[in-house]
Amino acid sequence: xxxxxxxxxSASVSPSPDDSAxxxxxxxxxxxEVFGLVAKGFSFLEVAELLHLAKHMIRTxxxxxxxxxxxxxxxxxxxxxxNLGIMxxx
Numbered sequence: 001x002x003x004x005x006x007x008x009x010s011a012s013v014s015p016s017p018d019d020s021a022x023x024x025x026x027x028x029x030x031x032x033e034v035f036g037l038v039a040k041g042f043s044f045l046e047v048a049e050l051l052h053l054a055k056h057m058i059r060t061x062x063x064x065x066x067x068x069x070x071x072x073x074x075x076x077x078x079x080x081x082x083n084l085g086i087m088x089x090x
Contacts, residue, residue, distance in 0.1 A: 025068050025084055032087050034061040039078045039089075 027035075037047045044058040051058075066072060069080045081087045 027086055031061045034058055035065045038062055
């Protein structure tokens with residue numbers, strides 16, 4: 001099941017193909033997509049509407065991303081995810 005909506009923005013944040021980074025910090029495709037949209041500046045409510053998910057699910061995905069990356073801010077999480085090759089900013 002894809003979590004992508006037809007209404008999602010054309011620019012995307014995509015998982016990196018680097019398997020070694022994936023094994024360090026595993027992220028679901030939905031977590032990557034949700035966090036990517038939040039990282040691009042979309043509010044939790046906007047992401048929820050785009051992906052047809054509840055707002056609290058968006059918060060949960062972002063919180064889990066912070067925990068997995070051992071960070072406490074959006075900027076630090078994006079930097080760490082890009083450095084590990086988990087996602088790339090296209």
